Amino acid sequence: MKHLDEMTCVLYLEGQLDRTRAQELMAHTQECGECKVLLRALERESRLLTRAMLEVDEPLPARLAAFQERARRSLQWVWMVTFGLAASGIYAVYTSYVEPMQQRFEQAGFGGTNLLGLLIFQGAFWKGWQSMISLVEVLALLTMAGCGALVFRRWRRRGSAVALIMAGLCAVISMFAVPAGAVEVRKGETVEVRKDENIKGDMFFTGHRISVAGTVDGDVYAFSQDVEVSGHITGDLITGAQTVRVSGTVDGNIRGFSNTVTIAGTVGRNLMAWAQVVNIDPQGKVGRSVTTFTQTLGIEGNVGGDVVAFNQTLRISGTIGGGIEARGERLVLESTAVVNGPVKFEGKKPADVSEGAKLVFGPVQFSELKTEHKHDSGVWYYFWRALWSAAFVLYGLVLIYLMPSFSKESSRACENVGASLGIGVLAGISTPIAAALVCATVIGIPLGIASLMLWLTMIFTAQVVVGTVIGRWILGPTEDLWGRIGRMALGIVVLGVIVAVLHQIAFVEFLFKVAIALWGFGALGIALYKRFRPGVVASSVAPAFS
């Protein structure tokens, strides 16, 4: 008689044999004593194994019993310190940089704004400040909707946070694109609004030379080498050109990026310019304020409001209705100058005031421009580095918590140093250039602005990605969420220490920061590409435990 093999007996005891085979086995054991003993022994072995496994042989170690409470307490401590440092950092940044800047912008006719408004300042290029308020509201609503979507995603575990954020970005782009659809477009080598022309609505011009000799009842967006306005624009003039000359009338604001801006006509409201030279001719008039970021600003004409100037040289021989707040190398007030408000100047040497100059609010309040910021030296510097590191840790913590899969993919890409750095150099440098180029088209402006916002976000996030990888290299890989957050925090601290050490050699510190930014940027780019490349369905949820 052929005996049963052990495997069959074990499978029978484990309930893995089909009914026929089980019946055959039972029948065999009725006749074969040896196999019956084997089956019984195996069954007892199973019982012994089960009993040995399940017996409670030792209590839960005290370390484990205390683990939960200790983890909770330690976490509270970490959170308190991190939030405290981050809050101090945010407050310090606000009071040192944002608030003074905000005050200056308010003086420049951007009153009633808020921090969010300043952050999305590009919106001022759209429909003037009044519509900016509604834009801010829409953006705030979109942000809230985005946060809601993230919460919903965590609740339902559907889709990806990155996809939602990208969708939000697309929504912003489409929102920007809506007003663009109402704009009349003219292109060509030379684009002209003739003297006898009267155009209702907004205009968008691109060309080598643009001339507005007629009337435009709306805003004008002009991007060209030369822009000349000798006619009448009832709205704003938004321009990017090598030379801009306004000898006619602009009822609204002028905002421009140019090499040279000359105002020989009338600007009803404010002038804001980023240019090499800005000149308001003797017959030129600006109804409200002038805000410039230029090498040279000359005011021979009349300004109704304040002048806020960040220039190398500011020369005034005309009349200023309000005050002057200037920062730069030189302030010259000619004998014909009249200033009806206080004059504050922060520069390397006191203002050069001619005898005949009329300063209604008394002499110039001069303060010396310090070449080294107080935050860039001594104990302050290290204090600031610690605050910034804490702020980055907090930012990274939120990112990893909200987008665990994407952060993991980014770190993985970042570990491939060569590829990340290569892509970072390529994309990190070319993206802002490409964004500036696409701004030359109607649809391009919102796309360009959105690209720049994404670029800035990625540059800001780069340190978190690199920090996570450095932390992993030090402590080893982990799949645990809090383990990854801990490694990110450690990495950021290490980066902070390296930067603090390299601070002694200014150029090397700068190079190091750029390298880190490009490395992380490249990793983020690779991770985004992998996630959104056509034909690949990315898994947003780690499958290990499902």
Add this chain to the structure above:
Amino acid sequence: MSAPGITESTQTIVRARAGDAEAWGDLYREYAPAIYRFCRRALPTKEDAEDATMDIFMKVRDKLNQYDASRPFTAWLYKVAANYCWDLLRRRKVRQDKETEDLDELPLEHPDPDQLEQLIEKRTSEEVRSALQTLSPRARMALVLRYYSDMSYDEIADSLGVRRAFVGVVLLRARHEMRHALEGKAALTAGAS
């Protein structure tokens, strides 16, 4: 699949998923002893088991949203624990070294039923647990998954990354390893007496 002394706490799980810290604490208190015992059986040292228990619960907390409430919680919990322990062993490169590969190739000797019965008769639970620590990681893991966690063959195959048809063989080899270990102890005991 269920674990000894554990009852499914649906309400607690729901509350813990919603972020209730108290509920999470209750879950930990309820399940930590069972998971610690699991790790104690599966991993080589007590320290490993303690560390693993903490890590597993951190993982569980992060992944609680992924838990499918239509399945038993303990089954999911043991799956997380099994994956963690097996990954840990694999990272230590002791999962499948050359020696055990060779052992896998050897044919299994058919046992003498009477000798087997005598061996089982004489051995205690404590000796079995002690012998468990001397087995190869895969044998130890297979026995723990089957006789502690009461996992099905499909679940074991999934956890250990082997074909389902191979699970029976893995378990049988694990039993043979256990018998060898117990026989060694018997010989030692006989030598001592």
